[in-house]
Amino acid sequence: MLKIGNRTFQSRLLLGTGKYPSYEVQREAVAVSGAEILTFAVRRMNVFEESQPNLLEKLDLTKYALLPNTAGAKNAEEAVRIAKLAQGSGLCDMVKVEIIGCSKTLLPDPVETLKASEKLLELGFTVLPYTSDDVVLAKRLEELGVHAVMPGAAPIGSGRGIINPLNIRLIIEQSEIPVIVDAGVGSPKDAAFAMELGADGVLLNTAVSNAKDPVKMAKAMSMAIEAGRLGFEAGRMDMKQFGEASSPTSGLVTS
C-alpha cells in the first residue's frame, strides 16, 4: 500500500497523461495500468479557436487522484501560481512541483524546487517535488515536510532508465517518506529495477505513451512494478563470485 499524505493507494504506478496517440488509446492505457494517481499539466484554454476535447471530460474523475504538475514554471513563484490555479479546479490538493532549470536536459532547478515546496507546504498543499537524484537535496526536502520525494531516474522523456542506482538507493535508505522514481524510465525492466531498489512507486508517462502499443505497455509497467515490489519485499539472494550447484552434490549416480 502506498501512503501519500492522508491518502492510501493500492497501485504503485503513477501515470502521466501526455503525448498519447489518441484519447481512446489513452483511456484504455489508463484503465489497464491500474494507476490510481494521474498527472496533468495546467495550461491556458484555447478560447479563440474551436475547442479540443478535454482529457478530464473523458475520464471518470471519481476513480482517480489528480496530481497536477507545475511544468512550465521557471521559478518558485510561477510554480506556486500554477499550483494555486490547479487547486482552483476544486478537484485536487496534491501538486507535483516541477521547475525546470535547464531547457536542454530538462533537469530540475534544485533551489527553486526547495523554495516552492516550502511555500506550498505553508499553503497546505500535499507536496510531491520532482527532483534530481541528489541525496542531500532529497533529505532537505524531507526535512521541509514534503509528502513524498520524486527523484528522476534520467532526464524527462529520455527513456534511459536509472542512471545512478547508487544515489536512488541512498535516497530510499535515508527516507522516511515515500520515494517515487519519476522521469526517465524507458522499459518495464527500469520500473522493476526502481522497485527492487526499494522505491515506493514509479511515475512515468512517455514510456507508455510513446510505446508502439501503449495499452500493452501500460499493462507491462503495472506488472513490472508489482514484480519489482514483491522482489524487494521478498529479499533477493546474495550474489556470489562462483557457481553453486542447485542439485545435491551427494548420491551422484556417476561416482
Add this chain to the structure above:
Amino acid sequence: MKIQLNGKSTDIPEEVVTLQDLIVWYRLQDRMLIAELNREIIKKESYQTTALAEKDQLELIHFVGGG
C-alpha cells in the same frame, strides 16, 4: 471593452458584463475550467457576480495531458 484574455488583448461585446457572461459567450459553460482575474482565482459561485472591467487580466485555465 478591452480586456487581456489569456495574454491576448481582446474586445468583448457590450452584452458581456460578468465573468459568467464571458464564459457563456465563448461557450465554455460546460467545460472544466479555472478562472483567474487579475491574479485572483474566482470561485465558480462568484462568476455571476464578478463584473468585468476595462484592462482586466483574465486567464481561463484547464488541465491538459502532462507527466
